[in-house]
Amino acid sequence: MHHCTYADIGRRAKQMANALSRLGIEPGDRIGTLAWNGYRHLELYFAVSGMGAVLHTINPRLFPEQIEFIVSHAEDRVLFFDLSFAALVEQLAPHLTGVQAFVAMTERSHMPDIRVPNLLCFEELISDESEEFAWPSFDERQASSMCYTSGTTGNPKGVLYSHRSSLLHSLALCTREGFGLSSLDSALLVVPMFHVNAWGMPYACAMTGTKLVLPGPALDGASIYELMRSERVTLALGVPTVWMMLQQHVESQGLLPASELCLERVVIGGAAAPRSQVERFERDFDTRVMHAWGMTEMSPLGTLCAPLPKHVGADLEARLDLQAKQGRALFGVTMKVVDEDGAELLRDGRSAGRLLVKGPWIASHYYRQTETILDEEGWFDTGDVATIDADGYMQITDRAKDVIKSGGEWISSIDLENAAMGHPAVAEAAVIGIPHEKWQERPLLVVVLKSGKSASKAQLRDFLAERVAKWWLPDDVAFVDALPHTATGKLQKMKLREQFRDHVLQAD
Numbered sequence: 001m002h003h004c005t006y007a008d009i010g011r012r013a014k015q016m017a018n019a020l021s022r023l024g025i026e027p028g029d030r031i032g033t034l035a036w037n038g039y040r041h042l043e044l045y046f047a048v049s050g051m052g053a054v055l056h057t058i059n060p061r062l063f064p065e066q067i068e069f070i071v072s073h074a075e076d077r078v079l080f081f082d083l084s085f086a087a088l089v090e091q092l093a094p095h096l097t098g099v100q101a102f103v104a105m106t107e108r109s110h111m112p113d114i115r116v117p118n119l120l121c122f123e124e125l126i127s128d129e130s131e132e133f134a135w136p137s138f139d140e141r142q143a144s145s146m147c148y149t150s151g152t153t154g155n156p157k158g159v160l161y162s163h164r165s166s167l168l169h170s171l172a173l174c175t176r177e178g179f180g181l182s183s184l185d186s187a188l189l190v191v192p193m194f195h196v197n198a199w200g201m202p203y204a205c206a207m208t209g210t211k212l213v214l215p216g217p218a219l220d221g222a223s224i225y226e227l228m229r230s231e232r233v234t235l236a237l238g239v240p241t242v243w244m245m246l247q248q249h250v251e252s253q254g255l256l257p258a259s260e261l262c263l264e265r266v267v268i269g270g271a272a273a274p275r276s277q278v279e280r281f282e283r284d285f286d287t288r289v290m291h292a293w294g295m296t297e298m299s300p301l302g303t304l305c306a307p308l309p310k311h312v313g314a315d316l317e318a319r320l321d322l323q324a325k326q327g328r329a330l331f332g333v334t335m336k337v338v339d340e341d342g343a344e345l346l347r348d349g350r351s352a353g354r355l356l357v358k359g360p361w362i363a364s365h366y367y368r369q370t371e372t373i374l375d376e377e378g379w380f381d382t383g384d385v386a387t388i389d390a391d392g393y394m395q396i397t398d399r400a401k402d403v404i405k406s407g408g409e410w411i412s413s414i415d416l417e418n419a420a421m422g423h424p425a426v427a428e429a430a431v432i433g434i435p436h437e438k439w440q441e442r443p444l445l446v447v448v449l450k451s452g453k454s455a456s457k458a459q460l461r462d463f464l465a466e467r468v469a470k471w472w473l474p475d476d477v478a479f480v481d482a483l484p485h486t487a488t489g490k491l492q493k494m495k496l497r498e499q500f501r502d503h504v505l506q507a508d
């Protein structure tokens with residue numbers, strides 16, 4: 001484990017800024033990274049943006065052709081990469097003709113033996129550089145970083161973040177109503193630094209002096225647990241699949257209650273937080289869950305579920321009901337739900353419609369596309385379907401493309417999945433619509449069972465019958481070993497729909 005201070009990061013960032021200037025990098029140039037969560041990646045966050053260039057973090061789990069497209073589309077001039085991507089870089093390099101240097105994020109003794117033009121070594125690059133660098137001044141609306149969407153529902157689209165949007169977003173995170181960061185915190189980032197600036201945490205933690213714990217590629221339950229223990233983590237951020245692995249690990253290893261940990265807060269975002277997962281954190285870890293929602297286009301956070309004074313002292317059931325919601329808009333963000341004609345729906349917690357958002361850290365267009373993605377009043381259509389209640393708590397019921405349309409009504413795949421995940425034998429669940437002659441579509445529940453546990457279709461349907469409306473009950477249940485996820489932890493429903501394209505619904 002490498003330990004360093006923000007002062008060390010600052011010094012090395014200045015050395016890197018000097019090195020990049022020497023390579024001819026100018027303000028506005030894009031610098032790509034194919035890297036896990038690590039200190040060198042953090043140094044690049046500050047070196048590249050600080051000198052006025054644009055840090056382009058690339059999702060390394062995309063297909064090689066997609067990475068090739070993205071690097072070329074962004075016109076990256078330098079590509080930094082972790083050693084685990086050396087073979088990938090060697091494969092891609094001949095096609096990345098615009099990249100003038102490839103930098104392995106390591107020291108000389110570990111340089112990979114690959115055939116890549118202009119291969120440089122990170123530590124060698126900065127070793128002789130001065131620790132002084134006069135950070136230039138520039139317009140706050142200038143781009144500081146960029147990233148492409150997850151490509152869950154189509155091709156990835158490039159989004160630029162400005163210094164202004166990143167700063168405002170970070171300030172919102174620091175507040176008590178945000179993540180409430182302080183220098184007393186130790187924050188574990190299980191969200192990748194290659195996607196949406198790891199939810200803005202690298203900046204927000206530096207602003208507050210919060211210790212950042214960067215886990216590298218280690219994403220299994222055992223290593224996450226060990227890091228939480230050894231680094232005395234008080235705040236951890238991740239997607240539901242990551243927390244599923246952690247909870248399975250502590251359960252299977254008999255580590256419950258998890259009193260060895262000093263975990264005070266867990267942020268669950270990127271996909272809906274299952275009620276059973278929230279309950280386990282509250283009950284077995286004695287940890288407060290903060291449910292968060294956002295999008296690449298939103299830098300990424302839009303809402304956070306924090307209690308109001310009237311919720312203080314509420315019992316577990318009431319707290320769980322609240323945590324199922326994605327939360328209230330962060331300072332700076334405005335939201336509304338609208339019907340198909342664009343008319344605003346009631347804030348009654350029941351009327352579901354398309355969720356529109358507005359705010360200073362929401363992108364106005366995709367990279368290298370001229371047309372705006374905002375309507376004439378500045379609203380961005382998130383593509384999510386949601387309700388908003390009288391207190392302003394928003395709850396996602398589905399992505400518009402995943403809604404199951406049955407007999408003219410909508411069935412929320414997310415609600416069904418959450419209900420199914422409450423069954424003690426279910427590790428993970430996904431619900432998709434299967435075409436149906438009479439009803440247009442009917443739900444199919446696809447389930448991964450916990451190892452060593454069993455449940456029949458009938459048992460699962462009986463379990464659900466007590467929790468959802470009768471007409472929502474899945475017509476069929478399919479058992480699989482694993483569900484397809486994107487690199488950012490989202491269920492790939494497009495892939496699942498493809499997998500079950502010819503599926504014939506069978507009740508038993």
Ligand SMILES: Nc1ncnc2c1ncn2[C@@H]1O[C@H](COP(=O)(O)OP(=O)(O)OP(=O)(O)O)[C@@H](O)[C@H]1O
Pocket residue numbers: 149150151152153154155156157268269270271272273291292293294295296297326382383384396398399488490
């Ligand atoms: N807490 C949450 N609960 C439910 N859904 C969430 C939550 N957080 C994020 N999401 C989902 O993730 C989406 C944002 O994902 P992201 O911006 O990473 O890429 P993507 O939208 O999946 O990619 P693409 O636009 O290429 O399909 C949101 O619109 C929402 O559907």
